[in-house]
Amino acid sequence: MNKENNSKAIIVIFGATGDLAKRKLFPSIYRLAAAQKISKDFAVIGVGRRPWSNEKLRDHVITSINEHADQSPSIDMNEFSEHFYYQSLDVENVESYQELYSLCNQLDDLYQTNGNRLFYLAMAPNFFGVIANHLRNEGLTNTVGWKRLVIEKPFGHNFESAKELNEQLRQTFREDEIYRIDHYLGKEMVQNIEVIRFANAIFEPLWNNRYISNIQITSSESLGVEERGNYYDKSGALRDMVQNHMLQMVALLAMEPPSRLTPDDIRSEKIKVFRAMRQVKEEEVPEYFVRGQYGEGENSGNRVSGYRQEPNVPTDSITETFVAGKLLIDNFRWAGVPFYIRTGKRMAAKATKIIVEFKDLPMDLYYQTEIKRPNLLVITIHPDEGITLHLNAKESTNSQRVQTTPIKLDYCVNCHDGINTPEAYERLLYDCMQGDTTYFTHWDEVSLTWQLVDPVRTYWDKSKAEFPNYTSGTMGPKEAYELIEKDGYTWWPIRSGEKVYE
Numbered sequence: 001m002n003k004e005n006n007s008k009a010i011i012v013i014f015g016a017t018g019d020l021a022k023r024k025l026f027p028s029i030y031r032l033a034a035a036q037k038i039s040k041d042f043a044v045i046g047v048g049r050r051p052w053s054n055e056k057l058r059d060h061v062i063t064s065i066n067e068h069a070d071q072s073p074s075i076d077m078n079e080f081s082e083h084f085y086y087q088s089l090d091v092e093n094v095e096s097y098q099e100l101y102s103l104c105n106q107l108d109d110l111y112q113t114n115g116n117r118l119f120y121l122a123m124a125p126n127f128f129g130v131i132a133n134h135l136r137n138e139g140l141t142n143t144v145g146w147k148r149l150v151i152e153k154p155f156g157h158n159f160e161s162a163k164e165l166n167e168q169l170r171q172t173f174r175e176d177e178i179y180r181i182d183h184y185l186g187k188e189m190v191q192n193i194e195v196i197r198f199a200n201a202i203f204e205p206l207w208n209n210r211y212i213s214n215i216q217i218t219s220s221e222s223l224g225v226e227e228r229g230n231y232y233d234k235s236g237a238l239r240d241m242v243q244n245h246m247l248q249m250v251a252l253l254a255m256e257p258p259s260r261l262t263p264d265d266i267r268s269e270k271i272k273v274f275r276a277m278r279q280v281k282e283e284e285v286p287e288y289f290v291r292g293q294y295g296e297g298e299n300s301g302n303r304v305s306g307y308r309q310e311p312n313v314p315t316d317s318i319t320e321t322f323v324a325g326k327l328l329i330d331n332f333r334w335a336g337v338p339f340y341i342r343t344g345k346r347m348a349a350k351a352t353k354i355i356v357e358f359k360d361l362p363m364d365l366y367y368q369t370e371i372k373r374p375n376l377l378v379i380t381i382h383p384d385e386g387i388t389l390h391l392n393a394k395e396s397t398n399s400q401r402v403q404t405t406p407i408k409l410d411y412c413v414n415c416h417d418g419i420n421t422p423e424a425y426e427r428l429l430y431d432c433m434q435g436d437t438t439y440f441t442h443w444d445e446v447s448l449t450w451q452l453v454d455p456v457r458t459y460w461d462k463s464k465a466e467f468p469n470y471t472s473g474t475m476g477p478k479e480a481y482e483l484i485e486k487d488g489y490t491w492w493p494i495r496s497g498e499k500v501y502e
């Protein structure tokens, strides 16, 4: 089937009145339409509990695009919004699905969408299973075109619950029809990891334990939990960020080159990484993982409260808002190379960075200073998307002795005029419409990553935490520094404008 045919579809968004639809989905559909990446033959059915009308949804869509789409409108906004229809639905009620069924059929005819249906569940995960069952029972998935299910995380809260949910969904959708979103996989520079590694002869030969000493991945946020206290307090940073985004980045950094760039080949290499990752036993958790919770402090010059004072968070909560960990991959390529990860809320900066630290040379001819200056490859995922290679060169002085100075080879993707990299959601929606599962997580990945984090969760749930243990506006608790320093390394700075070498 060609691309044009694939992009003819009805997109049914459950949770259309919610935050994700407003901030990400509507603006992404708009940008895809403006870029003519979806056919003119598309319709969106916004589904929600509230009794909205088509007009109300359309106004809402226009507002959300004006607020969140970062490009000037190049298509008629009213014409675009007329592709949106609203269906009020109670997720437990059979009749609501029957109404949705009629609307789908009607729009199928009107827009000639060939029966292609994309069901996007942008809502609380406890309804995923129920909705999928109703979609099947009321005939919505019985269509002549393709049917696909897109679901947001969290996919379960541990291995057992994820397995149960998966079994439920599999009664209606095949594995290749389930698109589990990990929005990090839609990011430009996360997708670039593969290309930087496998399209450059200078990196691949060095990409192993002979030349790399350690890899550090930081995803820090300056915001706190905002309005999400209810969800977050049950989740914590381990489930919210580590089980998915952080481990996915590790897999892309550590995997073997796939023999072809097909979703299956890439996935099977990622799975091998998760299989080779050392499974930490409960009693070993303190040796490998550190948790933290923010106390009050400062954020951009303003006083901010601690996690326990946030709305919908119990005042004695022991939920972690920060995790640092040391991951080991026991295979020939990576034995002995720690992958350090850290992520948290209310940290000093909003940044996502990968720093690959190369080993020192066997002998340092120019050793004149106490400062350690290994070569670093820095992949910046946020805020500036780019790569930087830190090298040493000769310092231009008249001194008798040759002195070295650090230099940087820098490439910033989104700093150049005219390059506006698509948003993660825009890419992922497009891929889903094309039937490309490469940047979605397969059940095998989800199941293995839960099995890797579950012992950590269990240990933490059983043991006491001395919280809060880091001040808002810092880079986390001192134990996170000790975790890496005991191996003889240090966290490289990640804040923009901050020098790696002070």
Ligand code: BG6
Pocket (backbone or CB within 6 Å): 219, 221, 240, 241, 352, 382
């Ligand atoms: C989400 C988490 O998956 O990722 C949030 O649920 C977190 O808590 C967000 O803030 C971070 O994503 P990004 O793209 O802003 O780094």
